[in-house]
Amino acid sequence: MSAPALSMFTPAAKEMAEKLGLKMGRANLDEFAATLEELAKTNPNVVAVTSDSRGSGKLAPFGKALPKQIIEVGIAEQNLVGITAGLAACGKKPFGVSPSCFLTARALEQIKNDVCYSDVPATLVGISSGVSYGALGSTHHSLHDLAALRAIHNISIVVPADNFEARATTTAAARANKPFFVRFGKAAMYSLHQPQTSFEVGKAITLREGNDVAFIATGETVVHALLAAGQLAQRGLNCRVLSMHTVKPLDTQAILKAGRECRAVVTVEEHSIHGGLGEACASTLLQNGVCVPFQIIGIPDEDTVTGAQADIFRHYGISMEGLSQTALKLLK
């Protein structure tokens, strides 16, 4: 096994980020925790529920500042979701925060029944999602969560790409009267948006216009798509980049527009290639008679390679270089 990658970005990718004017922010999880604390200070009904996860959820400062608004349930994810649902049914605006791998697998039945079926305004926050835990292995990866939750009625699924989206999503979830699932990684993220960008759950954000290839990406993979578009521009190709932060309800109009206007579509996600954003886009296109060269980039259905998140991303082509190559192949 090679040593873990030092950085998520190659020197060339960093150079491209600089060229595109991207500034490094903090981890989306940090932005979430800070936003939640701000919201909780103005609304005493905002409550955090943790399963021995306040450290990994970056909620230790929240706990210190607002000890009466944080509930610790111990290492018990089923109980975490049930309690979160009960709080929501009694006027609270709870955020159940737990590693996504455990939250969405062990407690899936509680999410389905106690939150979605009972239709309570609870937000479930999957932390260190996807392959954020890297070399800790498949027990700690959540490559199934989008697929599992997409198949459950009555829950919005949002995967923020940067600090701006993380803040906007947290605020939207706190205001919503419906179930939410939000997924965060723990790596520091480049800022992709201007502060004046408008954010709406269910509406993709166009980061870059172009009609050669459309990258439809979600979460922490969006930046790699944006960098790839920058690299492909140097070859004279104009690529569209959509941050599809909301996986459900899906912005089908943006997907169809991309499919109709672009020569190829590449979807990118930190998730199994089965049942996530890519298959949702494929289904949308095909069911509307849009046939376009198409590739899903994600984690294939195999024993996931060992390594840090950055290693795993590069291994499976979730990188500026990998995505550029995928796009070029599709255009051939």
Next chain:
Amino acid sequence: MPATNMGTVLSDHDLVLKSVRLRRKLLEAIFEAGAGHTGGGLSCLDILNVLYNRVLNVSPDNVSNSNRDRYVQSKGHSVEALYAVLADRGFFPESELKTICHYKSYFVGHPTRKIPGIEMNTGALGHGLPICIGMALAAKMDSTPYRVFTLLGDGELAEGSNWEAALAAAHYDLDNLTAIIDHNTLQITGHTRDVMSNEPLDEKWRAFGWAVKTVNGHDYAALTEVLSKPAEPGKPTCIIANTTKGKGVSFMENVAKWHHGVPSETELKQALAELNAAEIKLKEAK
């Protein structure tokens, strides 16, 4: 302040008489639906009768009052008993019981919030207690006086989530929470002791930090006494209600196959005849 919506004060005798009528309704509803959970419904019916007529400050008039008591039926499969009691309390017309499980009916074979008076959607086992902890915590956070109740099956206790919740309820000193165990000792496969032993229940709950009371789950005076107030300040209350599965119908009592057995027309007639006879006897005894 707590709502008081108990309406007319009913004597033990009145409630026992009512229970006979409710048992008839339950059986007729299951017969109409062609599906249902007969045995467990009959075993918990007296508990529900006491809760909704003597203990819970919930009524059709205060379903949106945030200070109302909360009842979550963790053993959701016994929904026909709950429907019968809610209809009797006026949450919806009794005629709706004929629609249970029918095409496009709101009356699903497990509880849903679409039905007035039902707080949460249940049916998968091991969910009610964690939900009730959230509700009880919300009451404590808001310094509101409502109480939270859940009803668990004894077979249901094999679900591990109950024990996660049992730890948490005691950890948070939730004396506004009462868990009632419908201890009829039978589950779908047979005796609980044969399927998965769970005794001694009282010692287990006590060891988890709960105040425990054991009661005859068909004794109205005894049920009223233990349900009317928390057992001990600073501790959640566990009521082990010893019950008879299929209670009230001789050929259904203590027979596992009636867990979700649906009576045939002949069996229904026989059951109703038994209940009618019991009613006459009760009226004579008054």
